[in-house]
Structures are given as structure tokens and as C-alpha cells.
Amino acid sequence: MAAARLQRPAQTGQSGVDRTGRRLQGGVRTKAEKDGREWVINGAKMWCTNASIAEYIITLVRTDPAGGSRSLSMIIVPTDTPGLTIGPAEKKMGLHGSPTHAVTYEDVRVPLDNLVGEEGKGLQQTLATLDGGRISIGAISVGLAQAAFEYATNYARERQAFGHPIADLQAIQWMLANMVTQIEAARTLLYKSAWLKEQGRPYTMEAAMAKMFATEMAEKVCRDAIQVHGGYGYSREYPVERLYRDARLMTIGEGTSEIHRLVIARHVLKMEF
Numbered sequence: 001m002a003a004a005r006l007q008r009p010a011q012t013g014q015s016g017v018d019r020t021g022r023r024l025q026g027g028v029r030t031k032a033e034k035d036g037r038e039w040v041i042n043g044a045k046m047w048c049t050n051a052s053i054a055e056y057i058i059t060l061v062r063t064d065p066a067g068g069s070r071s072l073s074m075i076i077v078p079t080d081t082p083g084l085t086i087g088p089a090e091k092k093m094g095l096h097g098s099p100t101h102a103v104t105y106e107d108v109r110v111p112l113d114n115l116v117g118e119e120g121k122g123l124q125q126t127l128a129t130l131d132g133g134r135i136s137i138g139a140i141s142v143g144l145a146q147a148a149f150e151y152a153t154n155y156a157r158e159r160q161a162f163g164h165p166i167a168d169l170q171a172i173q174w175m176l177a178n179m180v181t182q183i184e185a186a187r188t189l190l191y192k193s194a195w196l197k198e199q200g201r202p203y204t205m206e207a208a209m210a211k212m213f214a215t216e217m218a219e220k221v222c223r224d225a226i227q228v229h230g231g232y233g234y235s236r237e238y239p240v241e242r243l244y245r246d247a248r249l250m251t252i253g254e255g256t257s258e259i260h261r262l263v264i265a266r267h268v269l270k271m272e273f
């Protein structure tokens with residue numbers, strides 16, 4: 001298994017790439033310098049998913065201190081390399097099946113061959129990875145929502161209140177109808193962006209739309225699934241509270257909803273009608 005680590009972004013004003021790219025371009029402080037036949041890496045990164053169970057970490061580093069769009073590169077770092085320290089697992093709200101760690105690099109040495117692709121292509125590689133990652137997070141969100149919807153529907157059919165299943169109540173039916181419609185809409189957006197990717201066509205905007213919509217939809221659907229369960233929805237005895245906690249990350253990880261709105265708006269403002 002591999003973990004990917006990008007750098008915590010910071011604001012800059014360089015041009016030539018979109019806002020996500022600019023933030024990456026200016027924010028990466030982990031650096032790699034050549035020494036003989038090796039890279040020497042120094043830096044740190046919060047929020048490295050699965051670092052403690054991964055065999056290597058694909059690390060985005062600054063290889064040209066002068067900056068600019070060709071100053072970043074990706075390097076494969078095995079997690080047992082001396083100088084690489086993986087901190088304790090973060091105490092998170094959800095996603096407890098996937099540990100998240102801070103990672104530090106102190107004079108970490110790896111062969112020059114561990115460079116991924118070409119030197120200076122890290123920014124483009126990262127943006128391409130993020131586009132694909134958006135589809136993955138969208139898919140996770142559709143899955144979380146689908147599970148929550150199925151649990152809610154089954155519970156509504158079983159739970160008797162005042163002599164009838166709560167599924168007979170219009171308020172519950174409307175929640176279920178909204179859930180299934182929103183899930184289907186997200187799934188359709190997701191399939192379209194995945195299809196565009198498969199065709200080798202541009203899909204940055206579609207992936208951003210699918211990610212933003214699916215993640216926000218999942219949070220709402222999981223919330224409503226708890227509502228359908230009433231008090232039991234809030235209990236760990238039933239799975240919907242876990243789905244809600246897991247879904248909460250999806251509008252944050254792999255780029256926040258706010259950043260996705262910026263990405264989408266950047267495409268919209270280039271459109272001609």
C-alpha cells in the first residue's frame with residue numbers, strides 16, 4: 001500500500017496554474033536536494049493517510065528552490081527509510097479504519113531513481129492525481145449515502161410507532177424520496193466524470209462538480225438517515241452514526257468544497273455563450 005502526501009498549502013500569487021496549483025506551488029516547503037546518487041529530503045507533512053500501514057509514501061517535494069511551476073517533483077520514499085518519522089495516529093471524528101499521521105523527513109536519503117517521471121513535473125502530476133482523487137472521493141460518498149439510505153429504508157419499514165410502520169408517514173417517505181434522488185444525481189455526475197476520464201477528455205470541472213455535489217449530498221443523506229432512526233440513529237448500536245461521521249471528512253479531504261467551487265467557477269468564467 002502507498003500513501004500520498006501533498007504539502008499543506010499556503011497562499012501565493014503566481015500565475016500559470018489554477019488556484020489549487022498556485023497554493024501547491026507556493027506552499028510546498030519540503031525540499032529534496034541531490035547528493036551524489038541520492039535525494040536528501042527534509043520537511044514535514046500533516047494528515048498523511050495510511051502512513052503507518054503503507055510500504056512507501058509518494059512525496060511532493062521542492063526540487064528547485066527558485067520556485068515556479070517546474071520547481072516541484074514527486075519522489076517515492078519507502079516508509080522504513082532512516083530519518084522518516086511517522087507520528088502517532090490522529091484522534092479523528094471518524095474514518096477510524098484508516099489511520100492518519102503527521103510525517104517528518106530529516107535527511108531522508110533515497111536513490112535518484114525514486115523520482116516519479118520527470119524532475120519538475122510534480123505540480124502537473126499532483127493536479128492530475130487530484131482530478132482522479134475527486135472521482136474516488138465522490139464514489140466513496142455515493143457509497144456511504146447509499147448504505148445510509150438502505151439502512152434508513154429498512155428501519156422505516158420495521159419500526160412500528162402507534163401501531164404502524166414509520167414508513168407509512170409522509171414525512172419519512174419524503175426523506176427517503178429525497179435521499180434516493182440526490183444519490184442518483186450524484187452517481188450520474190460521477191459516472192459522467194469517470195467516463196470523460198476514460199475517454200481521455202478533459203474532466204477537471206466535471207470531477208470537481210461530482211466531488212462537491214456527492215460529498216455534500218452524502219453528509220445530508222447520512223444526517224437524514226439518523227433522523228429516520230430517531231434516537232437509535234444517535235446510538236452506536238446502529239451503523240448510521242458512523243456513516244455520518246465518516247461522510248463528514250468527504251467535503252474536506254482531497255480539496256474542500258470551497259476550493260471546488262473556485263475550480264468550477266474558474267471554468268464557468270471561461271465559457272462563451
Ligand SMILES: Cc1cc2nc3c(=O)[nH]c(=O)nc-3n(C[C@H](O)[C@H](O)[C@H](O)COP(=O)(O)OP(=O)(O)OC[C@H]3O[C@@H](n4cnc5c(N)ncnc54)[C@H](O)[C@@H]3O)c2cc1C
Pocket residue numbers: 003004005006007008009046047048049050092095100249252253254255256257258259262
Ligand atoms: C483525515 C484526513 C486525511 C487526510 N489525508 C491526506 C493525505 O493523505 N494526503 C494529503 O496530502 N492531505 C491529506 N489531508 C489533508 C486535506 O487534504 C486538507 O486538510 C484539506 O485539503 C484542507 O486543507 P487544510 O486543512 O490546509 O485547510 P485550509 O486550507 O486551512 O482551509 C480552512 C478553511 O478555509 C477555506 N479556504 C481555504 N482557502 C480558501 C480559498 N482560497 N477560498 C475559499 N475558502 C478557502 C477551506 O475551504 C476551509 O473551509 C487529510 C486530511 C484529513 C482531515
